[in-house]
Amino acid sequence: AAPSATQIAVFQSKSSSGHVVSFGGMLADGLPSGYVGSFSPADGWSKVLPSGNHPVARSGHMALYDESASKMIVTLGLTVGPELLDDLWELDLELLTWTCLQGSQTSCRAAVTGH
Numbered sequence: 001a002a003p004s005a006t007q008i009a010v011f012q013s014k015s016s017s018g019h020v021v022s023f024g025g026m027l028a029d030g031l032p033s034g035y036v037g038s039f040s041p042a043d044g045w046s047k048v049l050p051s052g053n054h055p056v057a058r059s060g061h062m063a064l065y066d067e068s069a070s071k072m073i074v075t076l077g078l079t080v081g082p083e084l085l086d087d088l089w090e091l092d093l094e095l096l097t098w099t100c101l102q103g104s105q106t107s108c109r110a111a112v113t114g115h
Helices: 106-112
Strands: 010-014 019-023 036-040 044-047 062-066 071-075 088-092 097-102
Touching: 019 071
Parallel strands: none
Antiparallel strands: 010 019, 019 036, 036 044, 062 071, 071 088, 088 097
16 A cells, blocks of 8 residues: 655665665654555555564654665654654664664664663
């Protein structure tokens, strides 16, 4: 299913396959989104459901795609409040898992405790 209409979402192209991956953005009601989606020219949009701990919904964030590792890195942005975010997350697009790399958000701190 296609994502809801959003603004300020992050889209990363997987150039070797023609796929595009999206994360977050601002929904029509002004709330941040945590939607992860994948677009394939052959199949259209599909919702991606990564496992494990995940970043809070956000808009105005930045991301980059590491094609050699098949990972999308997500950082910064705004969530409800608005609250500024300063965390750093990695989405493994092969394993479909989020990993918190750094941050002050409660969910991120919990993910890295004891490492």
